[in-house]
Amino acid sequence: MKELKLMKGNEAAAEGAIRAGADGYFGYPITPQSEVMEYLMAEQPEKRTGMVVLQAESELAAINMVYGAASTGKKAMTSSSSPGISLMQEGISYLAGAELPCLILNVVRGGPGLGTIQPSQADYFQSTKGGGHGDYRLIVLAPSSVQEMFDFAFLGFDLAFKYRNPVLMLSDGLIGQMMEKVELREQLPRTTYFDRSWTLTGKPDGQERNIVTSLDLDASRQEVHNQHLQEKYRKCQANEVRYELLNTEDAEYLFVAYGSSARICQKAIQLGREEGIKIGLLRPITLWPYPAKPLAELAPGMKGILSVEQSAGQMVEDVRLSVGCGVHIEHFGRMGGMIPTPEEVLENLKKLLITK
Amino acid sequence: MDIKDIIKPENLVYQKTPLMTDKPLSYCPGCGHGTAHRILMEVIEEMGIQSETIGVAPVGCSVLAYDFMNVDMVGASHGRAPAVATGIKRCWPEKFVYTYQGDGDLAAIGTAETIHACNRGENITIIFINNGIYGMTGGQMAPTTLKGMKTSTSPYGRDIETMGNPLKMTELVAQLPGTCYVTRQSVHSPRNVRRAKKAIRTAFESQKGKKGTSLVEIVSNCNSGWKLEPVAANDWMVENMFPFFPLGDIKVDGKLVNNQ
Ligand SMILES: Cc1ncc(C[n+]2csc(CCOP(=O)(O)OP(=O)(O)O)c2C)c(N)n1
Ligand code: SF4
Ligand SMILES: [Mg+2]
Numbered sequence: 203m204k205e206l207k208l209m210k211g212n213e214a215a216a217e218g219a220i221r222a223g224a225d226g227y228f229g230y231p232i233t234p235q236s237e238v239m240e241y242l243m244a245e246q247p248e249k250r251t252g253m254v255v256l257q258a259e260s261e262l263a264a265i266n267m268v269y270g271a272a273s274t275g276k277k278a279m280t281s282s283s284s285p286g287i288s289l290m291q292e293g294i295s296y297l298a299g300a301e302l303p304c305l306i307l308n309v310v311r312g313g314p315g316l317g318t319i320q321p322s323q324a325d326y327f328q329s330t331k332g333g334g335h336g337d338y339r340l341i342v343l344a345p346s347s348v349q350e351m352f353d354f355a356f357l358g359f360d361l362a363f364k365y366r367n368p369v370l371m372l373s374d375g376l377i378g379q380m381m382e383k384v385e386l387r388e389q390l391p392r393t394t395y396f397d398r399s400w401t402l403t404g405k406p407d408g409q410e411r412n413i414v415t416s417l418d419l420d421a422s423r424q425e426v427h428n429q430h431l432q433e434k435y436r437k438c439q440a441n442e443v444r445y446e447l448l449n450t451e452d453a454e455y456l457f458v459a460y461g462s463s464a465r466i467c468q469k470a471i472q473l474g475r476e477e478g479i480k481i482g483l484l485r486p487i488t489l490w491p492y493p494a495k496p497l498a499e500l501a502p503g504m505k506g507i508l509s510v511e512q513s514a515g516q517m518v519e520d521v522r523l524s525v526g527c528g529v530h531i532e533h534f535g536r537m538g539g540m541i542p543t544p545e546e547v548l549e550n551l552k553k554l555l556i557t558k
Numbered sequence: 559m560d561i562k563d564i565i566k567p568e569n570l571v572y573q574k575t576p577l578m579t580d581k582p583l584s585y586c587p588g589c590g591h592g593t594a595h596r597i598l599m600e601v602i603e604e605m606g607i608q609s610e611t612i613g614v615a616p617v618g619c620s621v622l623a624y625d626f627m628n629v630d631m632v633g634a635s636h637g638r639a640p641a642v643a644t645g646i647k648r649c650w651p652e653k654f655v656y657t658y659q660g661d662g663d664l665a666a667i668g669t670a671e672t673i674h675a676c677n678r679g680e681n682i683t684i685i686f687i688n689n690g691i692y693g694m695t696g697g698q699m700a701p702t703t704l705k706g707m708k709t710s711t712s713p714y715g716r717d718i719e720t721m722g723n724p725l726k727m728t729e730l731v732a733q734l735p736g737t738c739y740v741t742r743q744s745v746h747s748p749r750n751v752r753r754a755k756k757a758i759r760t761a762f763e764s765q766k767g768k769k770g771t772s773l774v775e776i777v778s779n780c781n782s783g784w785k786l787e788p789v790a791a792n793d794w795m796v797e798n799m800f801p802f803f804p805l806g807d808i809k810v811d812g813k814l815v816n817n818q
Contacts, residue, residue: 226649254648258641259674266638266671270645273632274612278645296635402630402646404610404653413624415615415633 205386211351211378212237215281215307215371218355220247223390224305225276226254228267230286233319234375235309238281251392261286265293265306272302273414275401277359277393281307283375284325285316288333294368295334298431299416301400303362305355306340307371309378312539320539321375321462326516329372330490337428339435340370341442342489344460348382350487356387361442365434366400372489374512376462376541435491444487445496449475453482455555456500458521459510460486462541467510469544474551481551489517494524506530506555510547513537530555577603577628584622588788590778591619593745594687595626597755598658601762602629611654612646614639618660619693619780627658637668640675643682654765656683661702662692665727669701672727679736679770683761686728686773689780690799697783701725704802709783724802728775732809738770740809744777744800746792757807769812777803 209217216238219227224247229239239257247253258264264280271278282290287308297304310325312318325333329342341361343354351373358369396403398412405411418424449471450456457467464485474481484500486493501507507529509518515533522531532554536542577599583592602611608629615623617636624631634642639657647655664672664686675682691709692698698711702724706715716724732740739761743754754776761772777799781791807815 226645228645256644256648259670262638263641263644263671263674266635266641267645267648269634269638270614270632270642271649272645273642274646274650276649278649292635293638300633402612402632403650404608404612405628405630406609411628411630413631413633415624417621417633 207384207386208381209348209384210237210381211345211348211373212309213241214348214352214384215355215373216241216245217386218352219279219305220245220251220253221387221389222356222359223251223277223392224253224279224355224359225392226256226267226271226278227280228256228258228264228271228278229280230258230261230264230282232283232286234311234321234378235281235283235307237378238307251389253392261289262293265290268304269293269297269302272297272304273300273402275393275396275403279305279307281309283309283311284313284322287325287328291334294340295336295338296416297368298338298340299336300414301366302368302414303359303366304368305358305362305371306368307373310372310374312537318539319375321512321541322537322539323374323461323463323511324513324516324537325372326489326511326513329370330492330520338431339438339490340368341365341438342370342372344372344487344489345377346461346464346485348377348380349384351377352384352386356390365438367434372461374462439491442488443491443493443495445493446485446487448483448485450482450484450500452480454480454505455482455551456504456507457481457483457510457551458486458497458507458517459483460489460517463510463512466542466544466547470547470551473544473548479552479556492520492524494520497521497524498526501525501529504529506532508551508555509533510542511535512541575600575603577608579626579628581625583626585619586782588779588781588791589619590689590745590776591687593751594685594754594776594778595623597745597751598656598685598758599627601755601758602654604759605762607654607762610652611656612650614643614646614655614657616657616659616663617694618663620658620660620687621694623658637663637666638671639663640668640671640680640682640684644675644678644680647680647682651681654683654762656685658685659687660693661686661688661690661700665701665725669727673731673734676731676771676773677734677736681765681768682771683765684771684773685758686775687778688775688803689778689783690724691780691783693780693783697780704798726803728773728808731771731773732814736770737773737809738812739764739772741807742775742777742803742805744795744805746779746795750805775803777805
């Protein structure tokens with residue numbers, strides 16, 4: 203029998219982490235994602251599965267606790283919102299450099315600075331282009347429903363361990379705060395086998411010890427390490443692109459939107475079609491690797507493409523890079539925590555792509 | 559006589575612990591880091607806990623500690639070793655977890671992580687090498703740099719008015735209920751090496767007994783940073799560092815010693 207529950211996005215992510223067999227969560231409160239840790243503390247997963255939950259003294263500490271737990275092969279998670287994620291960037295770069303798997307949830311709010319606590323998608327650059335120092339990539343998943351907040355905890359840990367790389371779930375205040383029906387999956391057991399090829403569990407007698415680090419002072423070896431990382435990222439690009447298409451079969455115009463914007467676009471498509479405007483949607487599920495190829499294949503059939511984001515226009519750069527010249531591409535977005543209405547989105551599609 | 563005739567088990571009076579790797583130490587000659595590494599590894603060997611131990615290296619001169627310490631180790635970012643250790647220990651409470659940190663790492667950039675790990679009473683051991691300077695980056699002022707002490711960023715001596723006072727982190731964390739054993743030692747003489755080793759043993763025993771955080775400060779030299787020859791550096795340390803950073807136990811079994 204299906205296990206259905208009405209949940210907030212943030213709670214679904216927390217329940218997802220427990221059921222995905224997470225070993226530890228380390229976080230620091232910040233709106234609009236505090237429910238993640240609140241839910242975990244109330245739920246006491248230590249009693250359910252043995253999962254540890256700790257409120258850290260800062261996001262700096264939280265991400266480094268994740269780094270410590272991850273270095274031992276444990277499934278570790280943190281969550282925060284924009285300013286807190288900025289604070290974590292050094293640690294995220296270390297995790298990527300040391301090739302440690304973990305799950306990081308960013309429930310984005312408006313910025314820059316302390317900004318606002320309302321939803322935003324303005325952390326796209328930070329998430330997909332490398333928020334910290336060095337040549338590294340995060341696998342970035344963009345949930346657009348409460349169900350996906352739950353499901354992507356599973357997918358996120360799977361990908362993180364498959365590639366030994368941090369996975370970022372890039373959500374936003376709207377998806378984090380809204381309530382929807384969630385179909386829960388069964389509890390996965392916590393891992394008891396640890397891959398001694400890289401994890402720290404204490405040096406077994408007669409075996410080599412392991413070292414987890416991102417440091418190599420020898421530039422030529424550091425370059426080899428970087429080449430290895432790039433090779434891994436290329437594998438991700440070849441194998442892990444995920445996206446969803448809606449009403450694209452007969453579409454003349456295309457929305458490209460992720461997360462909460464994709465939900466708003468769904469309604470805008472319906473409104474547009476009622477007026478006879480054939481609109482479709484490409485929703486990137488992985489923001490990195492970006493679904494460049496499917497987008498490039500769809501684009502030539504379109505009279506115009508509108509990238510809809512709650513930002514000044516960040517993802518639109520990837521849309522343009524994917525599609526190239528020849529197709530009219532515009533951006534529409536609201537900023538600073540403002541959420542566009544479906545009517546507004548449709549209005550702007552007409553203004554920017556049809557009447558011009 | 560061949561060397562093999564001399565190196566016989568019955569003639570052996572001292573041996574490098576196998577918990578130190580064969581890699582030549584990268585430290586300056588005379589530096590206290592090497593001795594501190596050795597006694598730490600000897601304690602782990604003597605307790606027979608090598609296979610149960612996970613160490614956390616800092617950023618500082620001992621950033622490569624994992625090249626020399628033959629245990630599973632992770633390199634933390636600058637100052638975050640106590641948080642990294644917390645993450646490990648919370649997920650593996652049955653393991654022995656230690657950090658090894660310099661004064662810049664532990665008492666400047668990582669102050670919050672140090673205090674909060676100690677305040678939560680994380681059941682870890684912190685080895686704190688206080689040389690009053692940033693050795694790694696070329697001798698800049700540290701939080702523990704003494705009043706009037708010259709460094710590359712306090713070239714006219716540390717001016718208390720503008721640069722603040724040297725920080726006694728060890729006394730500070732001893733005030734926290736989470737700490738169980740807090741002590742200050744040195745490794746500049748055989749007697750002090752023995753005492754420091756005993757202190758490290760006590761710290762690991764208290765971790766074994768799940769008594770809370772144990773912290774062993776080792777006041778150490780940095781002859782390169784201090785611009786002194788090794789022997790002169792040790793003399794300078796005795797004359798100048800010890801009066802401000804007095805050696806001895808500060809907290810034992812959760813109780814402050816001598817009205818600290
Ligand atoms: C975030 C960050 N800031 C600065 C540095 C540069 N840095 C490396 S080691 C160090 C100081 C280390 O001094 P200490 O902890 O006293 O160790 P010592 O070398 O004296 O043993 C600094 C500032 C860094 N690596 N990372
Ligand atoms: S710079 Fe100072 S602390 Fe670093 S190895 Fe040399 S003497 Fe030791
Ligand atoms: Mg120092």
